Amino acid sequence: MIPFLDLREASAELGPEMERAIERVVQSGRYILGPEVEAFEEEFAGYCGMRYCVGTGNGLDALTLLLRGFGIGVGDDVIVPSNTYIATWLAVSAVGAGVVPVEPDPVTYNLDPERVEAAIGPRTRAIVAVHLFGQRAAMETLGAIARRRGVALVADAAQAHGADLGGYSSAFSFYPSKNLGALGDGGAVVTDDGALAGRIRQLANYGAREKYLHEVRGVNSRLDPLQAAVLRVKLKHLDQWNLRRLRIAARYLDQLDGIPGLVLPGVDDGGDSVWHIFAVRHPQRDWLARRLREKGIGTMIHYPVPPHLSGAYRDAGFGRGSFPIAEEMAEEELSLPLHPHLTGKQVDEIIQSVCLAACPPAGAAA
Ligand SMILES: *Cc1c(COP(=O)(O)O)cnc(C)c1O
Numbered sequence: 001m002i003p004f005l006d007l008r009e010a011s012a013e014l015g016p017e018m019e020r021a022i023e024r025v026v027q028s029g030r031y032i033l034g035p036e037v038e039a040f041e042e043e044f045a046g047y048c049g050m051r052y053c054v055g056t057g058n059g060l061d062a063l064t065l066l067l068r069g070f071g072i073g074v075g076d077d078v079i080v081p082s083n084t085y086i087a088t089w090l091a092v093s094a095v096g097a098g099v100v101p102v103e104p105d106p107v108t109y110n111l112d113p114e115r116v117e118a119a120i121g122p123r124t125r126a127i128v129a130v131h132l133f134g135q136r137a138a139m140e141t142l143g144a145i146a147r148r149r150g151v152a153l154v155a156d157a158a159q160a161h162g163a164d165l166g167g168y169s170s171a172f173s174f175y176p177s178k179n180l181g182a183l184g185d186g187g188a189v190v191t192d193d194g195a196l197a198g199r200i201r202q203l204a205n206y207g208a209r210e211k212y213l214h215e216v217r218g219v220n221s222r223l224d225p226l227q228a229a230v231l232r233v234k235l236k237h238l239d240q241w242n243l244r245r246l247r248i249a250a251r252y253l254d255q256l257d258g259i260p261g262l263v264l265p266g267v268d269d270g271g272d273s274v275w276h277i278f279a280v281r282h283p284q285r286d287w288l289a290r291r292l293r294e295k296g297i298g299t300m301i302h303y304p305v306p307p308h309l310s311g312a313y314r315d316a317g318f319g320r321g322s323f324p325i326a327e328e329m330a331e332e333e334l335s336l337p338l339h340p341h342l343t344g345k346q347v348d349e350i351i352q353s354v355c356l357a358a359c360p361p362a363g364a365a366a
Helices: 008-028 035-048 059-069 087-094 113-119 139-149 194-204 225-255 285-294 311-316 324-332 344-358
Strands: 052-056 077-081 098-102 124-130 152-156 170-173 187-191 208-210 278-281 333-336
Touching (some): 008 035, 008 225, 035 052, 035 187, 035 225, 052 059, 052 194, 059 124, 059 170, 059 194, 087 098, 087 152, 087 311, 098 113, 124 139, 187 194, 225 278, 225 344, 285 333, 285 344, 324 333
Parallel strands (some): 077 098, 124 152
Antiparallel strands (some): 052 187, 170 187
């Protein structure tokens, strides 16, 4: 059996190194913020090529605080992709702004700049691009549109640790299964804007810059020092682990090419990916997933229900058919196992199983 993902494999590779980091926090007596969080923030900012990093409790909070840091709120609209994890939308809703969903490019699954430009209205304050599945969104084109139209551009980089952020303020999640994952919840905002970083830091820590001086109505969303210590260990391995992902993706792209009905992920011109997820499409997705499960290969669907058809947005008035590309993705997308701890033999086995599974049984009508 090859599961979609078993997080114990990453922990096992880093065993003693991670245990030492955890023990260091236990011995330090600093269990909220403190030197471990500060060290991670500095290291992660440096890794991202940005000047500031502010840790948060999770990725949703990072994105919410980033939007609040820009002063976005009630009466404002924010452009979001129609196909993304629902957190992107929930962050916009959390600040009281309206979501304006825009359909993706059907090849890269990332925001289509032309549609973004067409969706900008008088209330639009920001665009949240998502580097979906690890593939960089078209930040240069989107950035030019954003500047021309006077709106902010930020990134939901929850699936893209290690991607080139192009200098745009970005929100990260360290949910355990992400490319850089903690042993629990965690998140961060990175930015080159010192004033923005300061506002986010204040908002995330009860609205106080100084203990007990609460100047704004903030929240409690801080990166846990234990998680910061774990993340510092894992950050050192991130490039190597992303390289392993890239090599597996290259094999999939090469060896799964040409299977009838199977659509492989499209990589944009000059676009690059840190391959958080290897998303294929197939018109009989559920059938294919079942056949793979019978062969012992675990898969997942990202995501079975698009945000606009989920109960959370029932009252928003987006009916079925509002965002056909996102709906088609929800019906056809299938994620194959792709993570740094897959062995070459397992990759062979997955490739062989997909080839066999995607072929209709002998004698069956096509
Ligand atoms: C994981 C994820 C988030 C949210 O992260 P949490 O840490 O779980 O809150 C946001 N956006 C995208 C695209 C994600 O994949």
